[in-house]
Amino acid sequence: MVHIVDGALSTEVVATGAVLGIAAVAYGLKRMDIETMPRVAVLSAVFFVASLVHVPIGPSSVHLILNGLTGLMLGWAAFPALLIALLLQAVFFGFGGLTVLGINTVNIALPGVLVWLAFGFMLNRVDGKWLWGIGFAAGSLAIALTSVFVGISLALSGQEFIPAAKLVFIAHVPVMVVEGVLTAAALVLIKKVRPALLSPMQVAGSPA
């Protein structure tokens, strides 16, 4: 439900989303250099693969978004990476939409970048329980912000969408838990196996 489809939002919201999206993607691209191009591409492919994975939760299942982890690993480059993932989903799977690419990119990538700005600098300083905590906070906060942004996009398009917007948030509470645990576990593993990956220098969107 994080993919808003074509036709639901008002023209103003779609246009604002497009403008914000283009600006942020351009900034993300600007912060990528020769060295980071393959890294961003490979990581954006990982996140695309993640979106194909369904994880069971209760009687249902959720497909992963992992935008918190994307932000933490890519910084500002999360914008172009997620735009491409969304474009591929729209063209090859029919998910989401075409005119809403801009607003969807902002709704999914911006929380990732915000989480990175808030927690990114701590990753190489903490360990163990603290890393679990920060990872959980980052992963679940990114999903919470995304569902809030989706809700705001809907609510700004019309009063009648407000119940749906509330439902989007409630429906995402379990997703927040799953993504929080997943993000934390992924960070703990990376920290153990290749700690250098989490140092700020390595984040693709922030060249040293």
Add this chain to the structure above:
Amino acid sequence: MSDKRTVLQTHDISGLAGRFDPRMRLLATFCFAIAAVGFSSWQPLLVMIGLAVAIKSTSRPNWPRTLRMVMTMDGFIIVMLLMLPFSYPGTPLFTIFGFVASYEGFLRAILIALKANAVIFMVLALLGSLDAVTLGRALESLRIPNKLVQLFLFTVRYIDVLHREYLRLRLAMRARAFKLRSNMHTWRTIGYLFGMLLVRSYDRSERILAAMKCRGYDGRLHLGAMPALQARDVGFAVMMAFILGTIIWMEFLWPPLL
């Protein structure tokens, strides 16, 4: 693992749309999408869906698969659409458990569903048979920045590689009797799986970069120009413009739904 299919592959033959220049198809899809979300009568949207289905059927598509894709998208929005009649003020249509469904909200939900489906069908019809590399080159010739196109092409390449890696890791987990369940252990393990995938793909990206630098990569990917437009591509563009014009004229002909 013997399955050589890639994630981003359609099995449809190229059909009618495949005979024309991808740039024109991209532009046409974009124009149709913009028009579709702006419409407020249902007739032009239905005509557009009909047109898209007609184009799509020339590529002898795998209909169950195509319809499944469309249904997945509809599944995403169905809840929102079902709520609309109850949250939209207007003339009461019917009542369930004391909640009043309004006539206007009902129409609004139908309109959104039609718009979303019109765009999806158009995308599937005009771009569905396009392979990702051609799509990337067409994007570049439509003035999308080279860096973004590079990222697009690399991502397309590595999605397949990493999906295989993912399946291999999952196979290794299955060999150790791991089963997806709804519990903490599953979520943590899948988290480790993606952590591992990230570490491995990071290493892979270092090797890719070294190999590319070795071949003189300087930050630009030289894709070469797309073939020049043929007469039939111009014909396609004119035809699409005419059809779109007609559909837009229909929008003015019929009164808005609400």
